[in-house]
Amino acid sequence: MPVYSLNINGKIQKVDADSDTPLLWVLRDNLRLLGTKFGCGVGSCGACTIHLNGNATRACLMTVSSIGTGKITTIEGLSEKGDHPLQLAWDEVDVPQCGYCQAGQIMTAAAFLKKNPKPTLEQVETAMNGNLCRCAAYHRIREAVLAASQKTK
Amino acid sequence: MIMEHTIHQERRDFLRKVSLSAGGLLLGFTLFEDLAAQPGKGHVIDGVRHDFNSYLSIGTDGSITIASPNPELGQNIKTSFAMIVADELDADWSRVTVVQAPLDTSKFDRQLTGGSGAVPHSWKRLRTAGATARQMLIAAAASTWNVPAAACTAENGYVIHKETGKKSGYGELVAIAAKLNVPTDVPLKHHKDFKLIGQPIRNVENKNIVVGKPMFGLDFYREGMVYAVVQRPPAFGSKIKSVDDKAAKAVQGVSDVVRFGNNVAVVGNSTWAAMKGRKALQINYEAEKALESSSDHADIFSKLMDSPNARMQRKEGDVDAAFKAAAKVIKREYECPFVPHNPIEPMNFFADVRPDKVELVGPTQTPGSGRKAVADLLKIPENKITVDITRLGGGFGRRLKYDYVVEAAEISSIIKKPVKVVWSREDDMGGGSYRPAVRYRFEAALDANNNLIGYKLRGVGMNAGNPTRENNFPSGSVDNLLIESLDHSSPITTGAWRAPITNFLAYAEQAFLDEVAEAMGKDPVQMRLDLLQKARTNPAGPVRYDIDRMETVIKTVAEKSQWGKKPGVSQGISVYFSHASYVGQVCDVVMQDGKPLIKKITSVADCGVVVNTSGAQQQVMGGILDGMGHAMYGKLSFNAGEPEQKNFNVYRHIRMKGIPEVETHFVDNGKDPTGLGEPALPPAGGAVANAIYKATGKRMYKQPFIEQEPLKTEE
Numbered sequence: 001m002p003v004y005s006l007n008i009n010g011k012i013q014k015v016d017a018d019s020d021t022p023l024l025w026v027l028r029d030n031l032r033l034l035g036t037k038f039g040c041g042v043g044s045c046g047a048c049t050i051h052l053n054g055n056a057t058r059a060c061l062m063t064v065s066s067i068g069t070g071k072i073t074t075i076e077g078l079s080e081k082g083d084h085p086l087q088l089a090w091d092e093v094d095v096p097q098c099g100y101c102q103a104g105q106i107m108t109a110a111a112f113l114k115k116n117p118k119p120t121l122e123q124v125e126t127a128m129n130g131n132l133c134r135c136a137a138y139h140r141i142r143e144a145v146l147a148a149s150q151k152t153k
Numbered sequence: 154m155i156m157e158h159t160i161h162q163e164r165r166d167f168l169r170k171v172s173l174s175a176g177g178l179l180l181g182f183t184l185f186e187d188l189a190a191q192p193g194k195g196h197v198i199d200g201v202r203h204d205f206n207s208y209l210s211i212g213t214d215g216s217i218t219i220a221s222p223n224p225e226l227g228q229n230i231k232t233s234f235a236m237i238v239a240d241e242l243d244a245d246w247s248r249v250t251v252v253q254a255p256l257d258t259s260k261f262d263r264q265l266t267g268g269s270g271a272v273p274h275s276w277k278r279l280r281t282a283g284a285t286a287r288q289m290l291i292a293a294a295a296s297t298w299n300v301p302a303a304a305c306t307a308e309n310g311y312v313i314h315k316e317t318g319k320k321s322g323y324g325e326l327v328a329i330a331a332k333l334n335v336p337t338d339v340p341l342k343h344h345k346d347f348k349l350i351g352q353p354i355r356n357v358e359n360k361n362i363v364v365g366k367p368m369f370g371l372d373f374y375r376e377g378m379v380y381a382v383v384q385r386p387p388a389f390g391s392k393i394k395s396v397d398d399k400a401a402k403a404v405q406g407v408s409d410v411v412r413f414g415n416n417v418a419v420v421g422n423s424t425w426a427a428m429k430g431r432k433a434l435q436i437n438y439e440a441e442k443a444l445e446s447s448s449d450h451a452d453i454f455s456k457l458m459d460s461p462n463a464r465m466q467r468k469e470g471d472v473d474a475a476f477k478a479a480a481k482v483i484k485r486e487y488e489c490p491f492v493p494h495n496p497i498e499p500m501n502f503f504a505d506v507r508p509d510k511v512e513l514v515g516p517t518q519t520p521g522s523g524r525k526a527v528a529d530l531l532k533i534p535e536n537k538i539t540v541d542i543t544r545l546g547g548g549f550g551r552r553l554k555y556d557y558v559v560e561a562a563e564i565s566s567i568i569k570k571p572v573k574v575v576w577s578r579e580d581d582m583g584g585g586s587y588r589p590a591v592r593y594r595f596e597a598a599l600d601a602n603n604n605l606i607g608y609k610l611r612g613v614g615m616n617a618g619n620p621t622r623e624n625n626f627p628s629g630s631v632d633n634l635l636i637e638s639l640d641h642s643s644p645i646t647t648g649a650w651r652a653p654i655t656n657f658l659a660y661a662e663q664a665f666l667d668e669v670a671e672a673m674g675k676d677p678v679q680m681r682l683d684l685l686q687k688a689r690t691n692p693a694g695p696v697r698y699d700i701d702r703m704e705t706v707i708k709t710v711a712e713k714s715q716w717g718k719k720p721g722v723s724q725g726i727s728v729y730f731s732h733a734s735y736v737g738q739v740c741d742v743v744m745q746d747g748k749p750l751i752k753k754i755t756s757v758a759d760c761g762v763v764v765n766t767s768g769a770q771q772q773v774m775g776g777i778l779d780g781m782g783h784a785m786y787g788k789l790s791f792n793a794g795e796p797e798q799k800n801f802n803v804y805r806h807i808r809m810k811g812i813p814e815v816e817t818h819f820v821d822n823g824k825d826p827t828g829l830g831e832p833a834l835p836p837a838g839g840a841v842a843n844a845i846y847k848a849t850g851k852r853m854y855k856q857p858f859i860e861q862e863p864l865k866t867e868e
Contacts, residue, residue: 001405017423017425018405018406018425018426018429020429021423021425022425025423025424025425028424029380029423029424029425030423032374033365034365034367034371034372034374035364035365035366035367036365037369037371037497037498037546038371038424038498038499038575039497039498039499039578039801040578040800040801040802041577041578041800042578042800042801042802043802044800044801044802045497045578045801047497074365075363075364075365076364076365078364079364082360082363082364086363087363087364090359090362090363091355091359091360091363092355094353094355094356094359094767094768094771095359096227096356096358096359096362096363097227097228097229097356097771097772097775098225098226098227098496098497098498098544098545098546098547098548099227099356099358099362099368099544099546100369100496100497100498100546100547101497101546102362102363103362103363103364103365106363124809125809125810125811126810128809129808129809129810130808131808131809132497132801132806132808133497134495134496134497134547134549134779134806135227135547135771135775135779136774136775136778136779136782136807136812137771137774137775138778138807138808138809138812139774139812139815140771140774141809142809
């Protein structure tokens, strides 16, 4: 199997994997970065959202061979101490129910806020619409994104 | 690094006398859970941990560990349970760590998640667990200080003697307290003295969830574990004719291909290898039973609807005479399709079957039933099997079934390796155990004065059992009543789905009552209140719901929603009693660009004491969106036994765009708490349907609404 050098959360990680392996499974099975979740495998739920060069990307749709020198950030690398404004807002607003989709939600929101630090409610809804939450904690997800945006300078 | 190794555990004989249950909370919690414990929140790393009962142990450093026996799937039980214990204990909440208990029938009963039953079942047990320990800690302080126990109080993790100003933390007292006899008949707090109960306490796992800590079943890894993906028959009613696994076995990373029953498991050293191997399988299937399509179901419904063989569920008075004498008869049919549960974490389970013991780990709502099924399969005693419960990435009733647990055990027993079975989304959505498809026929007879003199309901389901709830409202308020059910035995498997049966029945019934009110010329709120008054003053047979509580919910939701007082807004009301709670909802619809827009849903819930106001609000808001979302979009159709939707790109769920405003209220009546994971869901569809009618003049007789006029053109 080919060996790939991946830049993940600021570290170069070598992984042995088939070229068509989705990044999702490389993260989970090879690297035990388990915060990136499997939900659908077709890019329709957003549970596996990571950042590739700062853009919110579905890890289930990226093959390991397509990444090259791209910089990957997973939920584990979003902040050092779990204190990204979104992570803090998620706790303050008490967003999670089952919690399974929340890492993906936060990763989508983080990339979005970077590009649009002061979004309107409608912009938040559009940005977050690709992330399913089966518990339907949507009101609080929206509230937490807006709360974090207000705290970010 | 593992905290367990540094904890000294003291067990004392006195613990066996504890009336709550024998033994203590031991270190059975998995490493996995301990790693997921709250950062910075007092796991004992020095000193001794003393068990008070199955739920509670206190360390000499003052840290408190509370075991939560019931599986957590988002109903927030892990937080609520601990709050109840900690409140009676007068604990310092910041020192509380909550751990998921493994299956242990010697310590806990009803260790399952379903039926919104955990809090009502455990309310007194949990309170007693906390209060007993509190009393022992007070007694320990009193004897140390040589003062009467009655002169001491407990507060925020301390026992205090006001007169002398003496104050000791629970950690200092626990060693003495643990030597005392366990008191019985310990008084519980007055509700007004609750400090945590009734507060918005954040989910105890928030900090772990937001950083992606492993805690779900799919996150469980064990050294040496292999991965299995299973090919099950794609069509319900089909079986394997032949298997060619040559290409699958040639896939790099695939170690085993095994057939069991009508399933073929491909085992590999990674999830992806197993998935690729499965793709390479060549399997031919043949029909074993009828391969049903949705069009067949429509025919079956029609046939059964007029069948003479219905089961009578409830009968009052003389229905035939009432309908004969009626001045007006209203007869309507409502239908809902199958729907999958679709928790975002797909089914998965870990099993390690060895000659002398079996280890099971994963997300399950019914660890006890899963263990029993594995014991039966492997023909070994249950006490040789351990079950560790991970957090569940949603359940919605799907994980009440334990097919995937048994599957993991069976594969591990065949290949003799620790294995994790992983279902893909297609496996999950195509794998059965759906909310059954159901059709209802409602009939109402009105006399010349528009009194409801007769009421009939016939429910026909696909593996739905009895799809009626014959003792729910309006039973008891109509003198002549007949409720019947029929069931079709389909190869398509079904199961409990969040608020089983009522998730659809409530909509159909509440939409029908809206039409009846209209035919009566009555306001829908007043009509319901009149029926309740009839049930109160002159009941027709047993009344199995609390009339006063239901009446309060209706009146309150009318008031909070400004019923009938909002110009330009079309409102629909729905109220339902399910899982021992009462919930009323009013939906506001406005017309926008000629289309109905669901603007707001106002909810009033009576679930007795609200344990956690934040968690309760989540359950109601989530339940409403879940009910509304499935009423609007949910549909699983079949072609020749095979589901036509198998992933989220073709199966629609409610998403963030277009969610209505949701306003939640709770009736504060001080009654013992009832459940809340389900009760807010059933009324939602009816409120939405009735408001859409008010706005557009179109009745919603079928789900999903998105396929009905006037919403259809929206797509």
